[in-house]
Amino acid sequence: MPYPAFSPRDLGWARLRASAAERRQFLALLGYGSRRLLTAVLLATLLEIAAAPLTAVFAQALVDVLVSGEGGFVLPAAGFAAVLLLRQAAEITGRACKLSLAQQIDGSARSRMRRVALRPAGISHLEDPEFQDVASRAADQGIAWRERSPGLAAVGQVEIAGRMLSALAMGIALAVHFPVLACALVVLSLVARSITLRQWLFLENVKDAATPERRKVDFWADLATGPEAGTELRLFGLAGWVSERRLAAHYAWLADYWRIRRNVLRRQKLSMTIAVVSAGLALGVPGAAVLGDRIDVGTLAFCLVAAWGIFAVTDMGNESYDIEYGKTAHHALRTLEAVRPPAKGTASPAPGVPEVRFEHVTFTYPGASRPVLCDLNLTLRPGERLAIVGVNGAGKTTLIKLLAGLYTPTAGRITVGGADLRTLDPAAWRDRLTVLFQDFVRYPLTLRENITLAAPEADVTDAELEGLLRAGGLAGVLTSLEAGLDTVLWQTGSEGRGLSGGQWQRLAAVRALYAVSRGRRLVVLDEPTAHLDVRGEAEFYGRVVGAVGEASVLLISHRLSTVRAADRIVLLQDGRIMEDGSHTDLLRRDGEYARLFRLQAARFAGPPPAPEGTPR
Numbered sequence: 379m380p381y382p383a384f385s386p387r388d389l390g391w392a393r394l395r396a397s398a399a400e401r402r403q404f405l406a407l408l409g410y411g412s413r414r415l416l417t418a419v420l421l422a423t424l425l426e427i428a429a430a431p432l433t434a435v436f437a438q439a440l441v442d443v444l445v446s447g448e449g450g451f452v453l454p455a456a457g458f459a460a461v462l463l464l465r466q467a468a469e470i471t472g473r474a475c476k477l478s479l480a481q482q483i484d485g486s487a488r489s490r491m492r493r494v495a496l497r498p499a500g501i502s503h504l505e506d507p508e509f510q511d512v513a514s515r516a517a518d519q520g521i522a523w524r525e526r527s528p529g530l531a532a533v534g535q536v537e538i539a540g541r542m543l544s545a546l547a548m549g550i551a552l553a554v555h556f557p558v559l560a561c562a563l564v565v566l567s568l569v570a571r572s573i574t575l576r577q578w579l580f581l582e583n584v585k586d587a588a589t590p591e592r593r594k595v596d597f598w599a600d601l602a603t604g605p606e607a608g609t610e611l612r613l614f615g616l617a618g619w620v621s622e623r624r625l626a627a628h629y630a631w632l633a634d635y636w637r638i639r640r641n642v643l644r645r646q647k648l649s650m651t652i653a654v655v656s657a658g659l660a661l662g663v664p665g666a667a668v669l670g671d672r673i674d675v676g677t678l679a680f681c682l683v684a685a686w687g688i689f690a691v692t693d694m695g696n697e698s699y700d701i702e703y704g705k706t707a708h709h710a711l712r713t714l715e716a717v718r719p720p721a722k723g724t725a726s727p728a729p730g731v732p733e734v735r736f737e738h739v740t741f742t743y744p745g746a747s748r749p750v751l752c753d754l755n756l757t758l759r760p761g762e763r764l765a766i767v768g769v770n771g772a773g774k775t776t777l778i779k780l781l782a783g784l785y786t787p788t789a790g791r792i793t794v795g796g797a798d799l800r801t802l803d804p805a806a807w808r809d810r811l812t813v814l815f816q817d818f819v820r821y822p823l824t825l826r827e828n829i830t831l832a833a834p835e836a837d838v839t840d841a842e843l844e845g846l847l848r849a850g851g852l853a854g855v856l857t858s859l860e861a862g863l864d865t866v867l868w869q870t871g872s873e874g875r876g877l878s879g880g881q882w883q884r885l886a887a888v889r890a891l892y893a894v895s896r897g898r899r900l901v902v903l904d905e906p907t908a909h910l911d912v913r914g915e916a917e918f919y920g921r922v923v924g925a926v927g928e929a930s931v932l933l934i935s936h937r938l939s940t941v942r943a944a945d946r947i948v949l950l951q952d953g954r955i956m957e958d959g960s961h962t963d964l965l966r967r968d969g970e971y972a973r974l975f976r977l978q979a980a981r982f983a984g985p986p987p988a989p990e991g992t993p994r
């Protein structure tokens with residue numbers, strides 16, 4: 379990244395216009411805060427602006443009284459003190475109001491961010507590294523390494539405007555006595571400000587270019603302090619190792635930044651020269667006028683305070699950085715909002731239990747070089763219990779994600795009741811199916827909510843939920859919970875009750891049953907027995923698959939005992955269906971399924987077989 383030297387174009391018309399356009403965007407953000415807070419912020423800023431020239435006026439009056447010994451001392455002294463107090467009060471109140479206003483704006487920016495992330499029907503954008511980088515910038519809300527929120531940028535804008543106007547007021551005041559000096563000090567201060575901005579804010583762009591590195595730092599930092607990896611880090615003695623990785627990632631992220639910062643510090647000659655020249659002029663010109671009897675000492679005091687007020691424009695308070703940082707976050711948010719998600723279908727799926735067909739479906743993950751599914755053909759008939767088996771990585775979960783519309787086939791199509799899935803309204807289609815993913819989410823909600831969120835639109839009675847819990851084998855858990863259905867299930871929180879892995883999995887199955895009772899007509903179960911004990915696994919088919927009534931079931935499991943009762947079993951291999959038939963058919967065919975089945979059966983009958991990349 380080339381180091382930016384100061385350019386007079388920074389103060390040129392085109393640059394100023396671009397900057398003004400940017401500023402207007404930030405000012406528009408102020409509309410996302412409450413009116414009362416905004417009024418308080420504007421009032422405090424106006425008071426600060428008005429107080430600046432008054433300070434010079436009262437300073438002059440005070441010095442006049444002190445030098446001449448004529449007139450009352452109390453009035454100018456009280457006036458001077460009052461103005462200082464007013465400035466102080468306006469600054470303190472303004473700061474508190476600005477912070478609250480910034481938080482309100484950030485809250486709205488976060489909602490916009492959530493809307494953008496949730497807008498597409500699929501999830502491929504969430505896995506796109508470019509999206510992740512921009513989203514990470516947009517969602518940077520000042521809680522991590524630096525403050526760069528759009529809210530702080532918006533209120534920082536008010537602060538800068540206040541400072542500029544205040545400096546302008548002081549410039550006009552000084553111009554009454556020394557117009558050329560006033561213009562020179564204003565220009566020199568603006569140049570100094572521009573240099574400082576360029577130098578220091580360039581550093582922020584360096585940081586920004588390293589967003590992927592920063593995400594790595596965040597990952598290691600979260601891993602060290604978050605609950606997810608807490609057990610493993612301790613058991614494997616990895617605490618020190620994780621700290622080292624975090625530190626290494628931190629150095630990798632900031633190496634360039636630190637090098638350039640050293641350069642910036644070495645390049646302060648021009649700013650220092652401007653500061654010395656400005657101070658010399660501010661003191662020298664009115665000082666010489668006093669010595670030449672062209673102005674009195676009171677006017678000198680006035681001019682010095684006014685010059686001081688002009689210099690305030692070079693002050694690089696936090697707000698300058700807030701604006702630059704927030705600018706990146708705001709641009710990232712606008713970039714995300716500007717991207718139009720692919721058009722969604724609008725048709726409603728036909729009523730009843732649908733026939734689902736995969737027709738010559740090929741799918742490659744975004745950024746991947748090889749397809750996971752190749753020219754795959756598969757039909758799920760209405761009411762059928764269809765099982766899919768295959769080794770790790772065969773593409774079983776991918777197939778479900780395509781079916782749920784989370785990804786779109788790269789080639790071929792999926793039809794539901796004859797209609798291309800792409801033409802269906804994703805929300806309407808998802809109202810027809812329920813999916814139990816193998817990495818299902820353990821929501822820190824109540825037991826009731828953990829079940830009903832599968833169909834939140836419907837009403838349900840306690841008796842019905844209790845019946846479903848009994849069907850799912852969780853009657854014992856229900857009676858052990860102090861608040862029954864209203865117990866919060868939260869593994870690490872202080873208020874809730876944790877469940878075991880198998881109990882969570884049973885609960886996920888109960889959620890699927892509840893969804894079926896609320897009209898879902900296609901049930902997808904991905905590894906639903908992975909955490910269950912032997913009895914739970916043996917009972918699973920009867921308890922859950924057998925309880926879905928007329929709905930179709932797509933069942934994935936490595937445990938072949940779980941799938942053997944299915945109407946039809948298909949073996950997925952190399953992205954295609956290699957075998958298709960009932961358990962008995964497939965055993966009779968003596969192909970790969972039969973080999974895998976015998977391998978699993980042998981585990982229980984004799985000594986353990988040699989390790990192989992086969993299902994458990």
Ligand SMILES: Nc1ncnc2c1ncn2[C@@H]1O[C@H](COP(=O)(O)OP(=O)(O)OP(=O)(O)O)[C@@H](O)[C@H]1O
Pocket residue numbers: 505743744746750768769770771772773774775776777
């Ligand atoms: N989000 C993703 N981006 C890129 N590749 C992916 C993604 N998810 C899965 N894959 C790859 O797609 C292939 C199929 O994965 P999938 O999860 O569908 O397999 P699976 O048959 O369900 O495996 P398992 O039995 O282990 O659950 C794997 O090679 C995997 O690495």
